[in-house]
Amino acid sequence: MSRTTSWHSAVSERIPGGRDGRRMLVVSIIDKTGTGLWAGCAVLYFTYVSGLGLGQVGLLMTVSGGVGIAGSPLAGRLADRYPLVTIIVGAQLMRGAALLLLLTTDNLLLLTLYSALGALPDRAGSVLIKLYAARLAGRDRVRYQAIQRTTVNIGWSIGGLGAAAALATGSTRAYGLLLIGNVLTYVVIAALTLRCAEPPAPSRVAATSTTSPAPATTGEPAPSRPTSPWRDRTFLGYTATDAALFLDDTILQVAVPLWIVHATSAPVGLAPLLLVLNTVLVVIFQVPLARFGATTKAARRLLVPLAGLFLTGTLALAASAAGGTALAVTALVVAVVALTFAEIIHATASWELSVALAPAHAQGAYLGVHGIAQSAQRFAGPLLVTGVMAAGALAWPVLGLGLVAAGAAQHRLIRDRLTQPSPSPSLSVAKVTVSEH
Structure with a gap:
């Protein structure tokens, strides 16, 4: 060769x-x-x-x-x-x-x-x-x-x-x-x-498979799942909690620069440097850390450290307003590092879980609805974080606890769905989507 x-x-x-x-x-x-x-x-x-x-x-x-x-x-x-x-x-x-x-x-x-x-x-x-x-x-x-x-x-x-x-x-x-x-x-x-x-396309393979012989039964009825994401309460709940967990984006892009200017003694020039730090960390760590969410169970487990990172980041933002340039700069760096790793971990978990929760025959429709989570966060997130800033430094830990609650709710919400067997082996996402290349 x-x-x-x-x-x-x-x-x-x-x-x-x-x-x-x-x-x-x-x-x-x-x-x-x-x-x-x-x-x-x-x-x-x-x-x-x-x-x-x-x-x-x-x-x-x-x-x-x-x-x-x-x-x-x-x-x-x-x-x-x-x-x-x-x-x-x-x-x-x-x-x-x-x-x-x-x-x-x-x-x-x-x-x-x-x-x-x-x-x-x-x-x-x-x-x-x-x-x-x-x-x-x-x-x-x-x-x-x-x-x-x-x-x-x-x-x-x-x-x-x-x-x-x-x-x-x-x-x-x-x-x-x-x-x-x-x-x-x-x-x-x-x-x-x-x-x-x-x-x-899983939806086309699923449609074709309906003409093939039914798989052997084990005496247990196949679990029934909604055919539309709009009627799937579990998936809608997952999407709603994921919209909250996408908030790291608005905090980093909108809140941190405004917080530096209006609430801390850190130099204004720190804002673009922190955005560069965010980008560099994502480029370095996104791929290596992806292996920790390579399976559905592993992706769900990532919700636990994600909660800790959100809480650390919001506590650091509160501390940055306590006074003094050195403290402000140090706390802001800690906040951005914690929230960037939250961004990386959440992206990994969200990719896997959103696909795993979507039935093969309606994968596009389900992922389309899940896409609303990020769009809605971009739309409403700036209003939320500016409201938090207006409430003062102590509002940041409150927001952090809210994100922890959203992660815990999602962790509990999807547990039963992820442990259910697929309605038919022929419709398994893994089997359908394996690349032929």
Whole structure:
């Protein structure tokens, strides 16, 4: 065997899903590089180019964020009915088209409409990639998602640095160029996605299996599960508690910078450094720690240390306001480290548990509903954490205890579901989603 062949074999073993898995990772890093170019200057674009006021920008972001919540369940339903690759490509092109439309008007109503149209496929993106990973990587889906998340953070960093360099010119023209740069990345990733093979869909395999002979019975009736996630109380409860556990994102991205400015004596320049620390830790530890959630039982066990990390992080945030620059800086670093590891662990557990709780015949619909958890958190999270900050330092431990309660409720809620046997061995998620690569 040649050295080149050996190298390719080694890469394939490290990245689940073979060539298509690697290709989709390239899609992710290009996607997030483009998003990083635009996300950091979107609000500034609406302010300096479109001429909107602060209240108008807030209204636009709120409305588009609320509409975007529907993107996840809609994408999930479509993914159970149509080829996944086609839906991903359609979402990518829709994102690009909606973004281009922003260049055509300064009207608040139209800008809000176009932003909302772009938010739908944008929020659907994470669900579609999770579905692709679950169908392509099979039993290695947690590791694949960890690798994918690492590439996402790298892409965000590259795009953010590019945006910072462009905006340093001080020209309003830079905002339009960054927008167009993001649109071009959507065109590139759509072309790359078309080269990816369509993974086996559990819903189609499940439908086919209904024509095959029924499995031998053991005298015990097969457990009955709802056919729709909207009628599945256990899954809806899991999604609700997961929305709370996604709050680490808003705390790190929104609350920490504002808390530094308004409640501590730490230097303002610490805020971007802490965000860099968060990104670096995710890039370094997301993949190695994924092995601790590689099975469904292991993923459920991660909810215990997750609760401890949330409590540590919120206590540290409270301590950072106690006085003194040294204490503030130290406590803030501890808080960000604890909350970043909470982010890493929760991502690992959530990937596995959301797929494990979804029946094979409706995997897309279930994961689409679960996607609401993160979208809802992004929509309501900023209002919640700013309310906590307004209440004072002691409100942080209260929020921490609330997150501990959410984790405990989820741990108890999903216990019985995860111990039930599958209704039919032929519909097992693991058997259906094992990659053929």
